[in-house]
Amino acid sequence: MIKIRLIGYHFHNCPDFYVNRPNGSGDYLLLYLRSPTEIMTDNKCIRVPKNTFILYQKNKPQIYRHIQSGSADDYFINDWIHFDFDEYDNFFEKLEIPFNTPITLSTPKVITDMIADLFIEYFNEGDQHEHIMSSKAEALFHKFSDLYRTTLNAGSAFDKYFDEFSKLRQHLYNYEYVPSGAKEIADKLGLSTSYFQHTYKKIFGVSVHQDIIKARIEHAARLLQGSNDSISEIAAICGYENLEHFSRQFKKIKGMSPQQFRK
Numbered sequence: 197m198i199k200i201r202l203i204g205y206h207f208h209n210c211p212d213f214y215v216n217r218p219n220g221s222g223d224y225l226l227l228y229l230r231s232p233t234e235i236m237t238d239n240k241c242i243r244v245p246k247n248t249f250i251l252y253q254k255n256k257p258q259i260y261r262h263i264q265s266g267s268a269d270d271y272f273i274n275d276w277i278h279f280d281f282d283e284y285d286n287f288f289e290k291l292e293i294p295f296n297t298p299i300t301l302s303t304p305k306v307i308t309d310m311i312a313d314l315f316i317e318y319f320n321e322g323d324q325h326e327h328i329m330s331s332k333a334e335a336l337f338h339k340f341s342d343l344y345r346t347t348l349n350a351g352s353a354f355d356k357y358f359d360e361f362s363k364l365r366q367h368l369y370n371y372e373y374v375p376s377g378a379k380e381i382a383d384k385l386g387l388s389t390s391y392f393q394h395t396y397k398k399i400f401g402v403s404v405h406q407d408i409i410k411a412r413i414e415h416a417a418r419l420l421q422g423s424n425d426s427i428s429e430i431a432a433i434c435g436y437e438n439l440e441h442f443s444r445q446f447k448k449i450k451g452m453s454p455q456q457f458r459k
Contacts, residue, residue: 206275211271215258301340
């Protein structure tokens, strides 16, 4: 079981914030740096940008300080979790998450949202509180492992296309952009269809075709709950000419038929 000892979310520290723990804090520490930071790792100081994670191993040095910009409101902002295990069984080695190493993820907000959820639960009480905390922490690190692997696989494509593709993906899921398929998007971006599809899947771990379908089904689900349109009308609105095909895809993604979902 994972024991959360202390946790902070979007925590504001003074501009000259400095941590110097040569022997660590006596537990494990996950940091999310929302400010540019100088850290000591492998006996050398390196500068890391904001939106960087680092997982400190138990009883290893934790030495880092804020890189100040000079402005009066230049707080050092971070998220952090101090935690330990009832019994450590190579948990992070199995997940292939490295210790004491700056890590940038393709979608850090997924993890920071989970930290925020854990932060809220930390102040709750109940018979199952510790079990809930441990389960949420385990889920966080398993998700972290998935995102870390996805980011590594994306390689240079992550740096070059991540922002642009993330905005595109957001437009898809908000149903602000409804493309006919991958070729239309690739043409709009000035990329070949095959390169666009390959790069998109490298960054997000799913194909753009899967995201287009899921975005349509999620929009259909919103219409089923928030409108009086018939199911066939909603299918047509979401780009489906065949009601049976729409129903099959809806059930595959939502786990139930459109009729059952509307009830």
